[in-house]
Amino acid sequence: MSDPLVIPPTTEPDVATPAADAPHAERMGLRARWQAWTHAVFTLREDRFFLLLAVFIGIFSGLVVVCFRLAIEWTQITLLGPSLSPSFPRVVLAPMIAGFAVALLAIHVFPRVRGSGVNQVKSAMYISNGYVSFTNVIGKFFACALAIGSGQSLGPEDPSLLMGAGIASLIGRSLRLSQEKLRLIAPVGAAAGLAAAFNAPISAVLFVIEEVIGTWSAGVLGAIVLAAVSSVVTMRAFLGADSLFRVPLFRLAGPGEVLAYVALGVAGGAASLVLLKWIVWARPKMQQLPLWAEYLQPAAAGLLIGLIGIRFPQVMGAGYAIVDQAMHGQFGWQLLLLLAGLKLLATGISFLSGTPGGMFAPVIFIGAMLGGAVGSIEHHFFPALTATIGTFALVGIGTLFAGFLRTPITSVFMVIELSGNYTAILPVIISTMIAYGISRAYQKVPLFDLLARQDGIVLPSIEERREMTSFVVEDAMRTGGVLVSEPGDHIVEVAKRAEAHPEAALLLRMRPGEWWLLDRDDVLRLAPDAARTTTPIHAKSKGPVPYLFRDQSLAEALQVMGDWPVLPVASRADLGKLEGILTLADTLHAFRKTPKED
Amino acid sequence: MSETNPSTGSDESPRVLSRELVMLLCLLALVVMLALTALLSRLYHKKIHTLADAMFAQGEMDEQAGQVNFALADYRNALAYNPTNPLFQFHLAKALSAANRGEEARSYLLNMLSESPGSGEVNLELARIAARVNSMADAMRYYQGAIYGEWSSDPMARRWAARRELCETLLNRGEVKQAAPEVIALQENTPTGDLARLRIVAQLLLRTQQWTRALELYRTLLAADRNDQESVAGAAQAAFQLGQYNTAMEYFDQLPHDRREQADLANPFVLTGRILAMDPFLSGLSAEVRSQRATNALTLAQTRAETCARQTGQPLEGAPPQTELQRLYEQEKSLQPDWTPRYLERFPDRLDAAMAYVFAVENAAATACGETQGDDRALWLLGRSRSVVNR
Numbered sequence: 001m002s003d004p005l006v007i008p009p010t011t012e013p014d015v016a017t018p019a020a021d022a023p024h025a026e027r028m029g030l031r032a033r034w035q036a037w038t039h040a041v042f043t044l045r046e047d048r049f050f051l052l053l054a055v056f057i058g059i060f061s062g063l064v065v066v067c068f069r070l071a072i073e074w075t076q077i078t079l080l081g082p083s084l085s086p087s088f089p090r091v092v093l094a095p096m097i098a099g100f101a102v103a104l105l106a107i108h109v110f111p112r113v114r115g116s117g118v119n120q121v122k123s124a125m126y127i128s129n130g131y132v133s134f135t136n137v138i139g140k141f142f143a144c145a146l147a148i149g150s151g152q153s154l155g156p157e158d159p160s161l162l163m164g165a166g167i168a169s170l171i172g173r174s175l176r177l178s179q180e181k182l183r184l185i186a187p188v189g190a191a192a193g194l195a196a197a198f199n200a201p202i203s204a205v206l207f208v209i210e211e212v213i214g215t216w217s218a219g220v221l222g223a224i225v226l227a228a229v230s231s232v233v234t235m236r237a238f239l240g241a242d243s244l245f246r247v248p249l250f251r252l253a254g255p256g257e258v259l260a261y262v263a264l265g266v267a268g269g270a271a272s273l274v275l276l277k278w279i280v281w282a283r284p285k286m287q288q289l290p291l292w293a294e295y296l297q298p299a300a301a302g303l304l305i306g307l308i309g310i311r312f313p314q315v316m317g318a319g320y321a322i323v324d325q326a327m328h329g330q331f332g333w334q335l336l337l338l339l340a341g342l343k344l345l346a347t348g349i350s351f352l353s354g355t356p357g358g359m360f361a362p363v364i365f366i367g368a369m370l371g372g373a374v375g376s377i378e379h380h381f382f383p384a385l386t387a388t389i390g391t392f393a394l395v396g397i398g399t400l401f402a403g404f405l406r407t408p409i410t411s412v413f414m415v416i417e418l419s420g421n422y423t424a425i426l427p428v429i430i431s432t433m434i435a436y437g438i439s440r441a442y443q444k445v446p447l448f449d450l451l452a453r454q455d456g457i458v459l460p461s462i463e464e465r466r467e468m469t470s471f472v473v474e475d476a477m478r479t480g481g482v483l484v485s486e487p488g489d490h491i492v493e494v495a496k497r498a499e500a501h502p503e504a505a506l507l508l509r510m511r512p513g514e515w516w517l518l519d520r521d522d523v524l525r526l527a528p529d530a531a532r533t534t535t536p537i538h539a540k541s542k543g544p545v546p547y548l549f550r551d552q553s554l555a556e557a558l559q560v561m562g563d564w565p566v567l568p569v570a571s572r573a574d575l576g577k578l579e580g581i582l583t584l585a586d587t588l589h590a591f592r593k594t595p596k597e598d
Numbered sequence: 599m600s601e602t603n604p605s606t607g608s609d610e611s612p613r614v615l616s617r618e619l620v621m622l623l624c625l626l627a628l629v630v631m632l633a634l635t636a637l638l639s640r641l642y643h644k645k646i647h648t649l650a651d652a653m654f655a656q657g658e659m660d661e662q663a664g665q666v667n668f669a670l671a672d673y674r675n676a677l678a679y680n681p682t683n684p685l686f687q688f689h690l691a692k693a694l695s696a697a698n699r700g701e702e703a704r705s706y707l708l709n710m711l712s713e714s715p716g717s718g719e720v721n722l723e724l725a726r727i728a729a730r731v732n733s734m735a736d737a738m739r740y741y742q743g744a745i746y747g748e749w750s751s752d753p754m755a756r757r758w759a760a761r762r763e764l765c766e767t768l769l770n771r772g773e774v775k776q777a778a779p780e781v782i783a784l785q786e787n788t789p790t791g792d793l794a795r796l797r798i799v800a801q802l803l804l805r806t807q808q809w810t811r812a813l814e815l816y817r818t819l820l821a822a823d824r825n826d827q828e829s830v831a832g833a834a835q836a837a838f839q840l841g842q843y844n845t846a847m848e849y850f851d852q853l854p855h856d857r858r859e860q861a862d863l864a865n866p867f868v869l870t871g872r873i874l875a876m877d878p879f880l881s882g883l884s885a886e887v888r889s890q891r892a893t894n895a896l897t898l899a900q901t902r903a904e905t906c907a908r909q910t911g912q913p914l915e916g917a918p919p920q921t922e923l924q925r926l927y928e929q930e931k932s933l934q935p936d937w938t939p940r941y942l943e944r945f946p947d948r949l950d951a952a953m954a955y956v957f958a959v960e961n962a963a964a965t966a967c968g969e970t971q972g973d974d975r976a977l978w979l980l981g982r983s984r985s986v987v988n989r
Contacts (some may be wrong), residue, residue: 038617038618059628060628063628066635067638070638070642073642073646077649082649082675083671083675084671157678175620175621212980216745238635238636239639240682244708246681246682321681324681325674328702328706330699330705388708389701390705418763453823550883
């Protein structure tokens with residue numbers, strides 16, 4: 001039987017292997033070369049082929065994201081004009097008219113274009129065997145470019161994530177990958193898309209693992225990293241290697257200064273809650289509106305944002321240039337606070353109207369403004385603080401990200417990756433953890449799970465899964481109820497002990513790491529007539545019995561258990577030392593116990 | 599070999615062939631996508647660079663027209679399309695600095711500095727901002743960065759100008775001691791034939807009270823152009839401060855009347871005249887004139903002592919003498935018989951002692967009652983210059 005992981009050779013039976021006949025292949029010309037190459041590629045083990053494919057997907061996703069970003073920029077220049085402060089008629093009309101066009105596209109041409117890209121990738125992974133519609137990719141591209149470019153307060157990251165996943169899914173389906181790989185290929189593409197959009201490969205990898213996959217799976221980690229890196233390299237080849245923001249240098253003057261970020265954590269947590277609660281409350285109501293309202297919602301949102309944009313054009317679009325300005329201290333605390341509030345309002349309006357687009361960029365914007373405002377106020381009262389406004393703005397980004405999207409690890413690393421400054425790690429950790437804690441305390445269900453549930457889908461909650469109690473052997477094993485014999489013991493002694501402990505299991509330790517299970521009845525049968533040389537080896541026994549360690553999960557233990565009534569639990573330091581035994585009844589009993597009882 | 603794909607259940611050979619085709623198609627699609635992206639990217643970059651350059655040019659025009667706020671908006675627009683352009687960043691930072699938005703400018707400049715820490719231009723702008731907010735430690739650091747930094751054009755001249763600016767910044771803040779070594783370094787870095795810069799250095803030497811160096815430099819300048827009035831004036835001031843009153847007067851005499859009457863020279867000129875009129879030690883004087891001048895000085899000193907005693911409320915005749923003036927008065931009473939005009943004319947050593955007494959009284963009175971003007975000031979300056987000479 002062939003190994004299912006090995007893809008069989010592609011060559012016809014009459015074609016020799018390329019290693020043996022390389023000169024011959026050269027003579028045979030292009031066809032033979034192609035066959036030799038495909039042979040080399042397709043005879044790779046599927047997991048290696050998957051890694052190669054990840055690079056390919058990364059390059060493809062990188063190219064698509066570059067085109068997507070160019071499309072947004074071009075739309076913005078065309079619709080709003082080249083200035084950062086668009087003129088009056090444009091600022092109101094462009095988002096409104098574009099909003100109506102987006103609504104038509106979303107209703108008639110690309111019906112799945114609305115909704116969170118993250119959840120669509122999760123749906124692909126957990127529901128539709130890795131299927132992401134390529135039509136949806138095209139729809140996201142055009143609808144989001146039009147929406148974001150016209151000034152709707154949304155960002156390009158979430159659509160980029162979905163585009164990457166869609167491309168990966170299409171390639172995977174076309175190559176007829178195994179079902180398992182097809183499920184995993186969507187997150188690989190998602191990481192590539194997000195990495196290219198953020199120009200931050202580490203953050204993208206962490207986000208996909210933290211939010212989409214939910215576990216550190218070694219099988220997919222390599223592919224995700226390769227896809228993310230190759231997409232970023234591709235993107236940088238066209239758009240340059242500069243990070244999203246140019247963050248001024250800073251250093252902490254002393255450990256006491258990190259306390260200044262506690263207030264930022266609290267403010268970030270509160271702001272996250274405001275946006276989350278608003279979405280929780282308003283989205284179901286918006287979804288209940290009649291169909292005709294769907295035609296008008298994005299246009300109305302565009303009109304409202306345009307009206308805000310007359311006085312505060314900063315809130316329009318993704319707003320990266322404005323974040324950059326805030327990091328360079330260009331706004332006073334009053335304006336920073338106002339921009340944070342207005343952006344929150346504009347983002348809520350855009351998102352709730354069903355306009356396709358991502359929330360990452362607005363969250364970055366709000367976080368930066370809020371961070372800058374808190375920093376400015378703290379500077380006012382504590383002028384000795386050495387951190388610049390830019391530092392607070394940067395930390396604010398991570399803080400709101402952690403509070404709103406509930407991805408604390410990504411948030412911390414994103415800030416470091418965006419700033420290129422490790423000094424930020426302590427303030428970011430403090431601030432993000434506070435915001436994350438506040439957000440969790442007052443909003444039990446995270447954003448993406450909430451959106452999925454509102455859409456009638458039950459996707460696995462990564463946050464719940466991450467924090468679910470994992471039972472280990474130690475929780476179920478018993479330390480008594482077992483008698484251990486050695487090959488040199490006399491059978492009579494063993495039988496006496498067995499009679500004294502009628503419930504105990506009888507284990508025979510042949511040598512360290514080799515355990516056998518003795519048949520009690522046979523031991524008792526042999527004992528009365530035993531010769532001086534009769535040992536437990538002469539009794540019926542089954543083995544060698546697989547053994548466990550106390551830190552292994554009970555799920556693993558169940559897999560190992562099979563038909564064995566008892567499994568020995570050995571010490572990792574000394575395989576001959578028995579630490580306890582595990583039975584099926586013990587295992588089930590442990591699962592029945594609630595954490596509270598524990 | 600007949601195998602079945604575990605995932606699809608299809609026969610193996612067609613699937614592999616299909617994969618080959620799919621990979622080929624994907625590669626073709628990738629090539630097309632690459633070409634398309636490259637084309638779009640090129641068109642886009644061309645467009646935004648054109649936009650950015652136009653906005654930057656508009657910003658420069660606005661700045662030249664004095665419309666700083668418009669210039670700021672234009673520079674920001676330009677920077678939005680070309681965020682890493684150091685020229686745009688630098689101009690925006692300069693415009694922000696000019697608009698008294700130093701903190702914002704500083705932020706941009708620090709960012710630029712992190713990318714090119716040796717940039718003279720960036721260091722100089724940061725130094726100016728730091729100096730404006732009285733952060734002198736930072737200002738010094740950035741000025742040094744500018745002086746020893748890299749400059750895109752004419753580095754020697756730009757470094758010289760940066761050091762000159764540092765000197766003037768320090769002097770404007772009254773940091774004369776800190777400025778002095780910088781002025782010396784500036785002098786050493788000034789080409790000997792560059793008279794315009796030497797004049798600036800000489801001025802700075804005067805402001806840092808390095809009179810000897812200043813006089814020497816002014817002499818060099820006058821050797822090159824003896825009619826340079828500013829150099830003559832500077833040399834006169836330096837000579838006056840050094841107590842070389844004859845030399846100072848020679849220079850004063852070379853100046854036209856209206857120049858001598860200007861604020862910086864009027865007082866030194868008058869004092870020089872008085873000192874020369876009162877100095878009994880001038881060469882070429884007859885014994886009689888010396889004696890007469892010494893007698894006059896004694897009278898002036900006596901009057902000054904009495905005035906000061908009245909001002910402080912401590913009479914000159916105190917027993918036992920407690921103040922310097924009282925002690926000098928006691929001394930004067932015992933020596934007065936020796937200081938008659940006749941004795942002073944006949945015994946030069948008594949003239950020396952009498953004048954030493956005069957200078958001591960002027961010094962003590964200046965300490966107790968503050969500096970004065972007129973003849974007393976002239977005597978005090980004469981005494982100071984004599985003590986320097988004697989030392």
